[in-house]
Amino acid sequence: MLTSPRRRLVRAQLRDAFVLLREFRFSLLLFALLVGIGTFCFWQWYEAPGDGARLTPSRALYAAFSLIFFQTGNVPYPDNLWIDTLYYLMPIIGLGIIGDGLARFGVQIFNKEMRKEEWNVSLASTYANHVIVCGAGHVGYRVIEQLAQMGEEVVVVESNRANRFTERVRDRLHFPLIVADATRTDTLQQAGVERARAVIPCTSNDMINLEIALNARELNPQVRIVMRMFDADLARKLNNGFGLGAVFSTAALAAPAIAAAVREHDIRQALYVDDTLVALAPVDIQPGSLLAGQTVAQVEQALDVNLVLHRRNGAVDYRPDHGITLQTGDHIIVFGTLDGLNRARRRNGGHEHQ
Numbered sequence: 001m002l003t004s005p006r007r008r009l010v011r012a013q014l015r016d017a018f019v020l021l022r023e024f025r026f027s028l029l030l031f032a033l034l035v036g037i038g039t040f041c042f043w044q045w046y047e048a049p050g051d052g053a054r055l056t057p058s059r060a061l062y063a064a065f066s067l068i069f070f071q072t073g074n075v076p077y078p079d080n081l082w083i084d085t086l087y088y089l090m091p092i093i094g095l096g097i098i099g100d101g102l103a104r105f106g107v108q109i110f111n112k113e114m115r116k117e118e119w120n121v122s123l124a125s126t127y128a129n130h131v132i133v134c135g136a137g138h139v140g141y142r143v144i145e146q147l148a149q150m151g152e153e154v155v156v157v158e159s160n161r162a163n164r165f166t167e168r169v170r171d172r173l174h175f176p177l178i179v180a181d182a183t184r185t186d187t188l189q190q191a192g193v194e195r196a197r198a199v200i201p202c203t204s205n206d207m208i209n210l211e212i213a214l215n216a217r218e219l220n221p222q223v224r225i226v227m228r229m230f231d232a233d234l235a236r237k238l239n240n241g242f243g244l245g246a247v248f249s250t251a252a253l254a255a256p257a258i259a260a261a262v263r264e265h266d267i268r269q270a271l272y273v274d275d276t277l278v279a280l281a282p283v284d285i286q287p288g289s290l291l292a293g294q295t296v297a298q299v300e301q302a303l304d305v306n307l308v309l310h311r312r313n314g315a316v317d318y319r320p321d322h323g324i325t326l327q328t329g330d331h332i333i334v335f336g337t338l339d340g341l342n343r344a345r346r347r348n349g350g351h352e353h354q
Helices: 005-023 025-045 057-068 081-110 112-124 138-149 166-172 185-190 206-219 232-241 250-263 296-303 338-348
Strands: 131-134 154-158 177-179 198-201 224-229 245-249 269-273 276-284 306-312 315-317 331-337
Touching: 025 057, 025 081, 057 081, 112 177, 131 138, 131 206, 138 154, 138 166, 154 166, 166 177, 185 206, 198 206, 206 224, 276 338, 296 306, 296 338, 331 338
Parallel strands: 131 154, 131 198, 154 177, 198 224, 224 245
Antiparallel strands: 269 276, 276 331, 306 315, 306 331
């Protein structure tokens, strides 16, 4: 179930505030310890000059807190040597602690890149049932774009701060981007691997992709792994023997399209279905085409292909009705074997297939 943007923003801001508070926990602890010691000393040993009046715990706390900022309020300077020492030490120590905290706070505020990364980690912590993409290079970014078009929620991990696609991920797609090493388990945990539905290792290194996949599966045995690999043999072995999920060889995906393009002029995509090479190709119905006047059903039956798209006058139908009659100027996408695509091209040119 998707989280509303407003609720996600509130949760991210609360986590970010907690992270910022944790950054100053040592300074806050020292400050609280100093106030506590001062309060105890005032309560136990302070005696007002003249009448020897003692302080209640609440007034002792007020005196200790005020003394840090050189304001003793209505607590007169005592004659007790130990309490006298507090009047000099507490402001010095207190201002030193406050100064250190302010300096580190300034670093956090002005180091925008650090704060940006902390914010992205906070935002990623609000995601659930999402997809983690590790690697935002050329292929990775296109995968991220496709997932965005499908309405998926994505957390991106990229190790290269100078990657030219990182700003696009943050500013155009508005996905959390964690700049870190995806092979580290703590990085995957920051990306929410325990709550993720799928992890896509998409770097240019097969061994890094495999390491990411194994670490992700160790942290979340139910997470789906969809992995890109260059080595076709390794991809096949991982698919068959390791049960990591879907492992795709880049070379195996590209090879059919390249081979099909040798025979056909305009191939949009090609792949093997079992051992048969099939492809997608666009066809614009030309004047004198033998396809004009034929219905979608007749074309599919005669050529042993499928028409998966029909466009006429700007109107696009991704599941063309079998009764549509093709006309000159129509644009169709044909899906079939290379022989089937060749028959469609020949008929569109006004020649019967021999």
